[in-house]
Amino acid sequence: MTGLVAAIVCFILTHAIPAYKPLRAQLIRALGKAMYLTLYSLMSVAVVIWLAVAYSGAPYVEIWQxxxxxxxxxLLVMPFACILLVGGLAQPNPLSLSLADASKFDPDSPGIVAITRHPVIWAIGLWAISHLPVNGDGAALMMFSLLLLLGLTGPKSLDGKRRARLGDDVWISLSATTSNVPLLAWFKGKARLRGIGFVPLAGGLGLYTLLILLHERVIGLSPLP
Known part of the structure; x- marks a missing residue:
């Protein structure tokens, strides 16, 4: 369990320390922006791998049944998490995490961003909170609580970073038809859910099906009741 605690502490530090602007600016001046981003990305991947290995090797200490x-x-929450994850990665989103070209984002047709401007982070949060009750051991409690904390605090942190990068006027314009909390903009009449797209729905449900089929083989437990 000590290894998992150490990995969690390092994970938190790798996200908290770069958020301290004076230190980040000093590192960028010393290393150059490209080298800083490369080293930080490699370190982040290494810590995530360490976290996964430490979690898989942690002893089972039951806390609740x-x-x-x-x-x-x-089973009920993960389809929505998968749709948010696939849509968030596949569609343009200058306001949050995405693998697509942010310059192609259209605020009049925001796709999955109409649901939330942070679909990937909310997918992680939904995954974590839906798996906490069904995993009553100490290692799972620490792991999923960490991911839930990331899901709850990540959007606010990213909002600040993207707003500073884009400028107030651009950020306000791009975020006018979306919200951090899923569906809040829709409830307020600021967003329309039409045009989310085929890829998020088909890809998300396909990913969900794949997770169901592989869960017992990879994790060792069937997800079915």
């Missing part, structure tokens, strides 16, 4: 109802929670 879950009832049959708990198995239904991830």
């Amino acid at each position: 879950f009832g049959p109802w708990a198995r239904w929670l991830p």
Whole structure:
């Protein structure tokens, strides 16, 4: 369990220290922006791998027993998490994490961003909160609590960074038809859910099906009740 605690501490530090602007600016001046981003990316990947290995090797220490109802929670929540994850990575989004070209983002047709401007981070949060009740051991509690913390605090941190990068006027214009909290902009009449696209829905449900099929083989436990 000590290894998992150490990995969690390093994970938090790798996200907290760069958020301290004077230190980040000093590192960029010393290393150059390209080298800083490269080294930080490599370090982040290494820490995530360490976290996964430490979690898989942590001893099982039961804290609570879950009832049959708990198995239904991830089954019902994960389809939405998968849709947000696939849509968030596949569609342009200058306001948050995405693998697509941010310059192609259209605020009048924002796609998955109409649901939330941080779909990838909310996908992680939904994954974490849906898996907490069904994993009643100490290692899972630490791991999923960390991911839930990331899901809850990440959007605010990213909002600040993207707003500083884009400028107030551009950020306000691009975010006018979306919200941090999923569906809040839709409830307020600022967003339309039409045009989310085929890729998020088909890709997300396909990913969900794949996770169901591989869960027992990879994790060792069936996700089905």
